[in-house]
Amino acid sequence: MRDLFLSNCEKNFIQKIVSEGHRLDGRNYNESRKLNITFGSDYGSCIVTLGETKVLAQVTCEVVQPKQIRPNEGILYINVEISPMAAPQFEANRQTDLLVYMNRLLEKCYKDSKCIDLESLCIVVEEKVWSIRVDVKVINHDGNLVECASIATLSSLAHFKRPDITRSGDSVIIHTLSEKDPIPTVLFHYPVCSTFAIYNSDILLSDPNFLEESVCTSSTEEESNINGGLLVVGMNQYKEVCLLDLTGAAIYNTNIVHKAIMNAADKCKDIVDLVKKLIASDDNLRQKRVKINFSDIITTEHKMSLCKKDLNIKLKNYNVDNITKIDDSDEEMEKNCMEISKYDVVSAAIQHTAEMFSKKGGSKWIEISSDSDED
Amino acid sequence: MDVDESQLKDFKLKPMKCEFNVLSKSDGSAILSQGETVVIVSVNGPLDIKMQSQSIEKATLEVLCCSKGGKPCVADRYKENIIKQTCDAALLSNQYPRTGITITVQELEDCGGLLPCSLNCACLALINSGLAMRCVFAAVTCVVDEQGDIVLGPSKEQLDTARAVLNFVFDSRDKSLMTGFTEGSFSEDTYKEAMERCRVASDLVFAFYRDIVKQYSKIIA
Numbered sequence: 001m002r003d004l005f006l007s008n009c010e011k012n013f014i015q016k017i018v019s020e021g022h023r024l025d026g027r028n029y030n031e032s033r034k035l036n037i038t039f040g041s042d043y044g045s046c047i048v049t050l051g052e053t054k055v056l057a058q059v060t061c062e063v064v065q066p067k068q069i070r071p072n073e074g075i076l077y078i079n080v081e082i083s084p085m086a087a088p089q090f091e092a093n094r095q096t097d098l099l100v101y102m103n104r105l106l107e108k109c110y111k112d113s114k115c116i117d118l119e120s121l122c123i124v125v126e127e128k129v130w131s132i133r134v135d136v137k138v139i140n141h142d143g144n145l146v147e148c149a150s151i152a153t154l155s156s157l158a159h160f161k162r163p164d165i166t167r168s169g170d171s172v173i174i175h176t177l178s179e180k181d182p183i184p185t186v187l188f189h190y191p192v193c194s195t196f197a198i199y200n201s202d203i204l205l206s207d208p209n210f211l212e213e214s215v216c217t218s219s220t221e222e223e224s225n226i227n228g229g230l231l232v233v234g235m236n237q238y239k240e241v242c243l244l245d246l247t248g249a250a251i252y253n254t255n256i257v258h259k260a261i262m263n264a265a266d267k268c269k270d271i272v273d274l275v276k277k278l279i280a281s282d283d284n285l286r287q288k289r290v291k292i293n294f295s296d297i298i299t300t301e302h303k304m305s306l307c308k309k310d311l312n313i314k315l316k317n318y319n320v321d322n323i324t325k326i327d328d329s330d331e332e333m334e335k336n337c338m339e340i341s342k343y344d345v346v347s348a349a350i351q352h353t354a355e356m357f358s359k360k361g362g363s364k365w366i367e368i369s370s371d372s373d374e375d
Numbered sequence: 376m377d378v379d380e381s382q383l384k385d386f387k388l389k390p391m392k393c394e395f396n397v398l399s400k401s402d403g404s405a406i407l408s409q410g411e412t413v414v415i416v417s418v419n420g421p422l423d424i425k426m427q428s429q430s431i432e433k434a435t436l437e438v439l440c441c442s443k444g445g446k447p448c449v450a451d452r453y454k455e456n457i458i459k460q461t462c463d464a465a466l467l468s469n470q471y472p473r474t475g476i477t478i479t480v481q482e483l484e485d486c487g488g489l490l491p492c493s494l495n496c497a498c499l500a501l502i503n504s505g506l507a508m509r510c511v512f513a514a515v516t517c518v519v520d521e522q523g524d525i526v527l528g529p530s531k532e533q534l535d536t537a538r539a540v541l542n543f544v545f546d547s548r549d550k551s552l553m554t555g556f557t558e559g560s561f562s563e564d565t566y567k568e569a570m571e572r573c574r575v576a577s578d579l580v581f582a583f584y585r586d587i588v589k590q591y592s593k594i595i596a
Contacts, residue, residue: 041411041484045443052399056481058444083441085479087400088419092439092479093447135444139415139481140398294483295408298394 003089006214014215018199024211030263032207033144037155037275039282040294043182044160047297048152051209052142057152058135059160063174066122066129074121075131078106080149086141098145105146105245106136106153109191109234113242116157117186123165123172130162132185143210146232150193155275159282160185189236190272193243194264201227201252204260206267217248231257233264237272388515388528388579389488393496393587395503403504407496410530411486414493416500420476434471436463440480440493454480454490458497461544461554465498467507476506487531490556491516491542495580502588510546512553513580515573517541519561525569527576541566543573547581550574 017024027033033051040046044059066073080103082090090096110116121130134156136149161182166173197208197216205212208230216228229248235241241261251257285292389410398404401417408414421434428435438459440451462478478500480493491514498512518529518537526533534540539559546553552570561569 041486042443047483054398056443056483060444081441083439083479083481084419084477085398085401085415085417085439085441085481088402088422088477092437092477133444137441137443137481140400142399291411293408293411294413295392295411298392298406298408298413300394 004087004214006211006218010211011215011218014211015199018203018205018212023205025209029204030206032267033209035151035271035274037151037278038294038297039155039159039278039292041292044156045294046152046155046159047139047294048148048155050144050148050151050207052140053144053148054139055145055148055152056137056139057149057156058137059132059156060135061130061132061160061162063123063128063172064131066126070118071126072122072129073118074129076111076116076118077131077133078103078110078136078153079133080106080136080138082138082141086138090141101247102136102146102149105193105232105234105243106134106149108245109150109193109243110134110153110157113189113191113234113236115187115189115191115236115242117188120186121162123167128172132157132160132162141210143213144195144207146193147195147207150191150234151271151275154190154192154272155279157185158187158190158275159279189238189240190275191234191236191242192268192271193232193234194267194271196231196233196260196263198229198231198249198251198256199227201249202256204231204256204263206263231260233260235261235264235268237269239265239269388576391495391580391583393499393583395499395587395591401504403500403502403506405496405499405503406483407492407499408484409488409492409495410528411484412488412492413483414489414496415481415483416493416496417479417481418476418497418500418504418506419479420504420506421471421474422477424475428475429473431472433468434466435475436466436468436478437475438462438478438480438497441482443482443485454493457490457554457556458494461494461512462497462501464553465508465510465512465546466501467509470507487529487534488516490514491544494544494554499584499587502584503591510548511581511584512544512546513577513584514542514544514554515576515580517569517573517576519559519565519569523565525565525572527572539565541569541573543570543577545574545577550577 014024036049038047046057048055064075080099082096082099084090084092121132123129134153136152138145161184163177163182164175164180166175194206195208197205197212199205199216208216213230217230227249229246232243232245233241234243282292392408394406396404397406397415398417401419403418404416406413406415424435436459438455440454442451458478458480478497480497482489494514501508502511515527516529517525517527518533519539520526520533520537529537537559539557539561541557542555543552544554545551
């Protein structure tokens with residue numbers, strides 16, 4: 001299937017509300033979506049959910065011959081896959097720009113920042129080393145893939161344990177998990193990427209969703225969009241920058257990068273703390289022989305998805321809870337309310353995001369116009 | 376078939392858990408766990424596809440199986456083939472000429488019985504996507520153990536030590552066999568007996584489908 005294109009009015013609307021200080025889902029500029037990390041039954045498998053974006057990561061290891069130039073170092077290999085499961089526009093087994101871009105960013109963030117102790121992966125110099133392979137699979141693409149994939153890579157690497165080995169003379173024995181306790185991977189530091197969408201060359205949106213991402217990188221009708229772009233900052237828990245990547249526009253002032261780094265520093269620290277905490281509690285559970293399985297992510301929360309979960313839009317004065325109250329006041333409203341209940345309508349704490357008018361004359365359309373819209 | 380009636384009643388399958396609409400970007404999606412095996416399936420379609428793969432009579436079905444880690448291998452292609460043939464028979468694809476339907480299967484946990492679980496999950500995802508179907512289908516596994524007994528819904532250990540593994544897929548209308556695939560050696564009588572038992576056990580799977588759809592359709596209506 002061909003790529004999805006956004007209409008001009010969609011782009012203009014997003015541009016406009018962002019410049020007025022709002023986001024479509026009611027978040028602040030610096031707010032991220034809900035982050036959730038679940039581990040599977042194997043070591044080094046996890047699913048990371050960021051809002052609706054879902055990424056699966058699995059770490060596997062095998063014994064291989066080391067590279068000629070680095071005979072005493074193990075190998076880290078990162079592989080990203082985007083199947084049609086992520087979104088219908090992707091084709092199976094095809095190298096897209098997005099795929100290459102993500103692969104490179106993750107390699108920069110985890111391989112080139114030297115966060116893994118590759119020398120500890122050596123078994124016999126020049127003969128046998130562990131090769132660690134991280135498979136990152138995008139399950140659902142709703143924007144900010146880089147951040148979600150980087151959290152998934154980090155959590156799976158930190159969660160992973162490789163089998164223990166014994167060397168006796170020339171032979172190497174690899175013990176199974178039941179024979180000897182496996183060894184965790186040594187991480188010197190924990191880098192995490194965070195994405196910022198740049199709007200009008202001075203507004204930074206953290207954790208942009210699919211719509212915000214595509215609007216800020218695409219061009220509008222009159223002028224080509226020279227002011228928007230995506231900025232990826234990779235930082236570790238010590239607030240050191242590991243990666244900086246800009247797609248889209250040129251930046252006029254350095255302040256914006258500085259601002260992004262300041263924002264990312266706190267955010268990355270929080271994420272790393274969360275990852276560490278979850279891995280510790282997961283380890284505890286495993287020691288108590290509690291079975292951990294991905295089937296735990298099956299919930300009943302999507303039962304309501306057909307009525308409200310699909311679209312997350314926050315409107316000014318409307319709340320799911322007070323819909324029933326409006327119902328008895330106005331018959332005309334009732335029709336509209338039925339329509340509204342399709343969306344997750346939550347009253348936004350911030351001021352006017354968008355307003356709704358109920359039209360007389362049986363029109364079922366919901367008119368959404370922003371406050372300062374004069375025409 | 377002279378299969379003991381009391382034996383037929385005495386079975387249980389692994390506990391199943393399912394959730395619809397797990398993925399926001401797909402037209403239909405489902406996650407299913409059967410015991411400890413977990414699979415997620417997304418269905419997209421009918422979609423616009425390349426001219427050369429279009430068919431003027433029916434929709435082109437494409438199935439993609441992804442394992443959790445490691446490189447894609449021949450085993451994945453085998454699974455794709457079985458899922459494709461089964462879904463092709465169940466879908467009313469002549470309703471959607473010149474279009475494509477993609478089914479993507481992602482393994483999350485494999486503790487035995489991955490293929491039957493994928494088939495059942497694919498069926499649930501198809502139900503969720505709202506594509507027209509001739510019938511729904513249920514896959515049931517059984518093994519012939521060392522003693523020659525037939526065990527339904529085997530565990531991982533049973534699968535590893537089994538003399539033969541038999542998988543059957545039945546349709547919902549007259550419980551006729553849609554797909555069958557086996558591993559190992561067994562006699563013709565064992566095959567027939569295993570098929571009869573699985574046919575009866577498929578009722579449980581259909582009841583589970585009905586249950587899930589009922590839960591969700593109550594909210595749709």
